[in-house]
Amino acid sequence: MEASVKQIxxxxxxxxxxxxxxxxxxxxxxxxxCNKIFIVQSGVLRSYYFREGKDITAHFxxxxxxxxxxxxxxxxxxxxxxxxxxxxxxILVMEYSEMELFLDKNPRLERLARQxxxxxxxxxxxxxxxxxxxxxEERYSHLLNRYPNITQKVxxxxxxxxxxxxxxxxxRIRKSR
Amino acid sequence: MEASVKQIxxxxxxxxxxxxxxxxxxxxxxxxxCNKIFIVQSGVLRSYYFREGKDITAHFxxxxxxxxxxxxxxxxxxxxxxxxxxxxxxILVMEYSEMELFLDKNPRLERLARQxxxxxxxxxxxxxxxxxxxxxEERYSHLLNRYPNITQKVxxxxxxxxxxxxxxxxxRIRKSR
DNA sequence: CGCCGAGTTGAACTGAATCAAGAAACGTGG
DNA sequence: CCACGTTTCTTGATTCAGTTCAACTCGGCG
Numbered sequence: 001m002e003a004s005v006k007q008i009x010x011x012x013x014x015x016x017x018x019x020x021x022x023x024x025x026x027x028x029x030x031x032x033x034c035n036k037i038f039i040v041q042s043g044v045l046r047s048y049y050f051r052e053g054k055d056i057t058a059h060f061x062x063x064x065x066x067x068x069x070x071x072x073x074x075x076x077x078x079x080x081x082x083x084x085x086x087x088x089x090x091i092l093v094m095e096y097s098e099m100e101l102f103l104d105k106n107p108r109l110e111r112l113a114r115q116x117x118x119x120x121x122x123x124x125x126x127x128x129x130x131x132x133x134x135x136x137e138e139r140y141s142h143l144l145n146r147y148p149n150i151t152q153k154v155x156x157x158x159x160x161x162x163x164x165x166x167x168x169x170x171x172r173i174r175k176s177r
Numbered sequence: 178m179e180a181s182v183k184q185i186x187x188x189x190x191x192x193x194x195x196x197x198x199x200x201x202x203x204x205x206x207x208x209x210x211c212n213k214i215f216i217v218q219s220g221v222l223r224s225y226y227f228r229e230g231k232d233i234t235a236h237f238x239x240x241x242x243x244x245x246x247x248x249x250x251x252x253x254x255x256x257x258x259x260x261x262x263x264x265x266x267x268i269l270v271m272e273y274s275e276m277e278l279f280l281d282k283n284p285r286l287e288r289l290a291r292q293x294x295x296x297x298x299x300x301x302x303x304x305x306x307x308x309x310x311x312x313x314e315e316r317y318s319h320l321l322n323r324y325p326n327i328t329q330k331v332x333x334x335x336x337x338x339x340x341x342x343x344x345x346x347x348x349r350i351r352k353s354r
Numbered sequence: 355c356g357c358c359g360a361g362t363t364g365a366a367c368t369g370a371a372t373c374a375a376g377a378a379a380c381g382t383g384g
Numbered sequence: 385c386c387a388c389g390t391t392t393c394t395t396g397a398t399t400c401a402g403t404t405c406a407a408c409t410c411g412g413c414g
Contacts, residue, residue: 051310070302074295107284117294118251124301125247131308132341133228136402156361164309169402171362313370333393346370348394 001119002064005039008116009092011109015102016092021085028083033076034069035096043089044153048161049080057162060154062147066116086154136165137173178296179241182216185293186269188286192279193269198262205260210253211246212273220266221330225338226257234339237331239324243293263331313342314350 009016016039021027028034030049038045040061047059047067058081061067069079073096103110130139140163143150150159160170186193193216198204205211207226215222217238224236224244235258238244246256250273262268280287307316317340320327327336337347 070299074299103287107287110280110284110287114291114294117291117298121247121294121298121301122251124298124305128301128305128308131305155359166403167361168363168404172402175362332391343371344393345372345395349370352394 001123004112004115004119005064005066007112009039011106011112012094012099012102015098016094019091019093021089021091023085023087026082026084027091028069028079028081030080030082031078032072033078034072034083035076037066037068037073037094037096037099038083039066039092039094040064041090041092043091044086044150045083045089045091046086046154046158046162047081047083048158049082055157055161057158060147060150060162062150062153066120086158131164136163136169137176139163139165140170140173178300181289181292181296182241182243184289186216188283188289189271189276189279192275193271196268196270198266198268200262200264203259203261204268205246205256205258207257207259208255209249210255211249211260212253214243214245214250214271214273214276215260216243216269216271217241218267218269220268221263221327222260222266222268223263223331223335223339224258224260225335226259232334232338234335237324237327237339239327239330243297263335308341313340313346314353316340316342317347317350 019027021043027038027045028036038061040063042063044060044062045067046057046061047069048055048057050056059067067083069081069083071077071081072079099113103113130142134142140159143159143163156170156174157167160167163170196204198220204215204222205213215238217240219240221237221239222244223234223238224246225232225234227233236244244260246258246260248254248258249256276290280290307319311319317336320336320340333347333351334344337344340347
């Protein structure tokens with residue numbers, strides 16, 4: 001994934017805006033539309049929403065991964081998600097509408113854009129399979145595999161909700177390693 | 178979804194082939210590549226794979242929904258999935274490579290193609306959320322909501338594995354309604 | 355010092371899995 | 385059309401991973 005994101009950065013350079021944001025900064029607030037795609041160059045972002053009063057992390061993004069308010073982007077509605085930086089981060093921002101214009105002008109890039117969305121799809125398939133077949137512990141160890149230093153950057157509760165388990169369970173899992 | 182699939186059928190008519198298949202017929206066997214997209218006009222298909230010796234249903238498709246061997250399509254590898262008809266079905270088949278050629282010639286259709294893949298993505302998000310937050314019973318009732326007559330067409334075990342529960346649990350859920 | 359958010363620990367509870375039998379339904383050949 | 389075997393579904397008893405709820409610890413920081 002990282003490789004193709006770097007390709008994206010090169011190819012779409014002229015419609016990308018570079019932004020820095022600080023720990024705790026909310027770059028998109030729920031209940032608004034957000035037709036932007038964020039590419040994380042350094043730092044960590046997460047998207048989250050509330051479900052039955054609980055803060056649920058939908059997604060983490062770090063080193064050259066992509067994050068956005070998917071529902072707003074794909075459905076053109078206001079979003080249930082908020083997106084915030086969990087530490088000082090450097091990100092690139094792309095307006096979805098500008099992307100579409102840009103693709104009209106450069107149809108050769110369509111394929112690259114499609115590749116990225118396919119990657120995101122396969123990613124989701126994996127996550128679904130994780131939820132269906134893996135134990136809490138296995139899911140956690142997969143996550144660590146993917147983001148080895150996530151524990152230094154993201155607090156327990158956020159990771160737990162991402163994995164679909166309680167904070168207590170995650171704490172116990174950590175203890176037992 | 179149904180609406181946009183019908184649009185697809187209209188727009189891509191010239192590269193679609195109509196096929197009929199019988200109950201039990203396997204239209205794609207795992208371990209082979211399959212760069213075809215199947216659109217179900219009537220009947221029911223399912224894609225499935227084996228995980229730890231168990232038959233897992235990955236997807237159902239009926240009345241104007243789309244099914245394919247996602248891994249083969251998106252990764253260009255051999256597929257873990259098989260696809261079979263669960264009753265006599267009428268389907269339309271599209272070669273992925275032909276689709277790409279066709280899109281090159283008709284770039285206006287790119288957007289429609291993208292819409293479909295977005296729809297599939299959102300679908301998957303919903304399924305993930307179901308797995309994360311809903312009980313076995315709730316997931317089942319959502320499924321019934323979506324495919325009211327699925328019970329007449331698909332046997333218990335296939336539905337159970339799709340929902341990520343055991344056959345026994347699904348049987349008990351049915352009893353209690 | 356005392357408060358606050360983050361993480362930990364314990365005990366009781368629960369939804370669903372597992373294992374093990376049976377019952378029903380289904381279809382195939384005599 | 386019935387008999388038999390196979391597949392599908394049901395039922396019961398037991399177990400277990402993970403939740404819930406409640407209390408407690410720890411490390412900052414005003």
